[in-house]
C-alpha cells in the first residue's frame with residue numbers, strides 16, 4: 001500500500017516540502033512489529049520524492065554544480081539528495097543507493113530521536129568535492145556530505161554514508177557529552193553496525209555485515225586500545241571507541257548468536273536523564289560511565305566499563321551526577337605565593353613545546369638534582385637574562401604577554417609551600433600550550449590554542465609527598481595575550497577513587513582499579529600507589545600492579561608512539577604490529593615521506609658517549625638520521641643510517657644503534673628525521689656506552 005503525503009511547513013521563513021514518513025516502532029530490529037513497519041517504509045520510499053526546493057538549490061546545489069563540472073546528475077530522495085557524477089548515478093541505480101540512504105536516515109532518526117532534516121529545513125546533500133582527493137567528510141550543522149575524488153563513482157558503500165549522516169545527528173544532540181574524545185567518531189562508526197542490523201530484514205547482505213561488526217569492533221578495541229597502555233581519555237577514535245558500545249549491545253544477547261537488544265542505546269540517546277548537562281571536562285569519563293550504567297543496567301555495564309578503564313569509584317560517579325556547571329567549583333588556592341618568570345623568547349609559529357630554546361625538561365631535571373635551595377633553575381644569564389618575581393592574583397593568574405604578544409616561550413618556576421607537599425589535584429590554565437614538571441617529572445602537558453581561563457582549567461594530579469616541591473612550567477604562546485595559572489587542592493578523586501576500588505569485593509574490580517592507574521598518561525601521581533599495590537597481600541591486585549609496572553617507563557626508554565600525545569611527530573599513526581612493545585608503535589607509513597619526523601625526551605644518566613637504540617620494523621631497505629638536541633643546541637647529528645630489512649613484513653623487529661659524542665647528564669631530545677623506506681618505530685632508548 002502506498003501512503004504518501006506531502007506536507008509544507010515554515011522553517012526559518014522558507015517553505016520546505018517534506019514527505020511524512022511513519023516512525024519505526026520501538027520493538028527493535030528483531031520484533032515482528034518492527035519488521036512489518038520497515039517493509040512498509042521501504043515501499044513508501046519507492047514513491048517519487050518532492051522536487052528540489054528553492055532553498056536546496058540556493059544553499060547547496062547551485063554552487064556545488066559551479067564548483068564541479070562533473071557533477072551533472074541530481075538524484076532526489078526523500079531525506080537525501082545526491083549531486084552525482086555520471087558514474088555515481090549509474091552505480092546508484094544498480095545499488096538502489098537513494099532508497100538505502102533514505103532508509104539509513106530513517107533508522108538513525110529512530111535511534112537518535114531527532115530529525116536533522118527538519119532542523120536544517122532541507123535534505124542531506126551529498127556531492128563530489130573537487131577539493132578532496134579521498135575520503136568522506138560531513139558538515140553536520142549544514143547536512144552536507146563531501147566526497148573525495150577516489151569515491152566519486154562509488155555508490156556501493158552505504159555504510160560510509162550511514163557514518164557521515166550520523167555527524168548530522170550528533171550536532172546539537174543533547175547527549176553530546178557521550179561523544180567526547182575518540183567517541184565522537186566512535187559513535188559514527190558504531191552507527192554503521194546499528195543501521196545495518198536495523199536494515200537486515202530487507203537485505204541478507206546487511207545481516208552478514210551486522211555479524212561482522214559484532215565481532216570486528218570489539219576485536220579492534222582489544223588490539224588498538226585494551227592491549228595498549230592508553231588511558232580512556234585517549235581511546236583511539238573510530239573502531240576501537242565503537243568497540244565499547246558494540247560490547248555493551250552484544251552483552252544484551254541471551255546467547256552468543258542470539259538477537260541483540262538495541263533498546264538501551266535508544267534509551268540512552270533519548271532519555272531526559274542523559275540530556276546534556278554542563279560537566280567539567282575532567283568528569284566526562286565518569287559522566288559517560290554513569291549514563292551507560294543507567295541505560296544498560298549497572299550489573300551488565302560495569303564489568304565492561306571497568307575493562308575499558310573508566311573511573312568507577314563512587315566519588316567520581318557522584319561528582320559526575322551532581323555537576324550542573326562546566327565551571328570548576330572545587331575549593332583551591334594558588335599553588336605558590338610567587339613565581340619566577342623568564343621570557344618572552346621568540347618562537348617560530350609552528351614550533352611546539354619540544355623546541356623551546358632552553359630545554360625546560362632539562363632545567364626541571366637539573367634543578368631537582370641541585371643541592372641548594374634556589375628559587376628557580378640555574379640558567380645562562382647572558383643568553384636568558386634573570387628571573388623576575390611575580391605574585392599571581394587570587395585565581396593563580398600570572399600574566400605573561402599583552403594582546404600584542406608575538407609567538408613566544410615563557411618559563412616559570414616556583415616551590416610548593418610545606419602544606420602542599422602531599423597528594424594534590426592541580427588546576428592548570430594556560431594561553432596557549434603548556435607543560436608542568438614536579439621535581440623534574442612531567443605531571444601535565446597540554447597542546448592547543450586557547451585563552452587562559454582558571455574557571456575552566458585542565459585538571460591534573462601530582463604526588464608531592466616528601467618531594468622538593470619544585471614546579472617548572474613552560475608556556476608556548478601562539479599569538480596575542482598569554483598567561484598561566486596553577487591552583488592546587490589537597491587530595492582528589494584519582495587517589496580517593498583508588499583507595500575505594502582497591503578494596504572492592506570483586507577481584508576483577510580491584511584489578512581494573514590498578515589498570516586505571518597504570519594507564520594514566522602521567523605516572524608521577526600514581527607511582528607510589530602502584531608500588532604499594534605491587535607489594536599487596538591480595539594476589540590479583542599484586543599481579544596486575546606488577547604487569548603495569550614491569551613495563552613502566554623509565555627515562556632511558558620511550559615508546560615512540562608517545563610522540564602522538566605530545567604532538568612531537570609528523571606523519572604516520574598508531575600501529576599495533578605483533579611484538580610491538582606496549583602493543584603499539586608508530587606506523588601507517590611514517591617515514592614514507594622524508595619530511596616525517598619524531599622527537600622524544602630521554603635522560604642521559606651518566607656522562608660520556610651514549611648509545612641511541614631505535615627499534616624498528618620494515619621489510620624494505622630504509623634509512624633515517626638521528627639528532628640529539630638540548631634546547632636550541634644540537635649536541636649530535638648522524639649521517640643517513642641504513643635500516644636493514646627486519647624481516648618479511650612489519651611484524652619482525654630489529655634495533656639500530658648509533659653512538660653519540662660525549663654528553664652531560666640531563667634531559668635531551670632525541671629526534672629521528674629524514675626517514676626513507678617507511679620504517680615502523682617501536683621505541684627509542686639511550687644508554688651510556
Ligand SMILES: [Zn+2]
Nearest residue numbers: 163167185188
Ligand atoms: Zn566521521
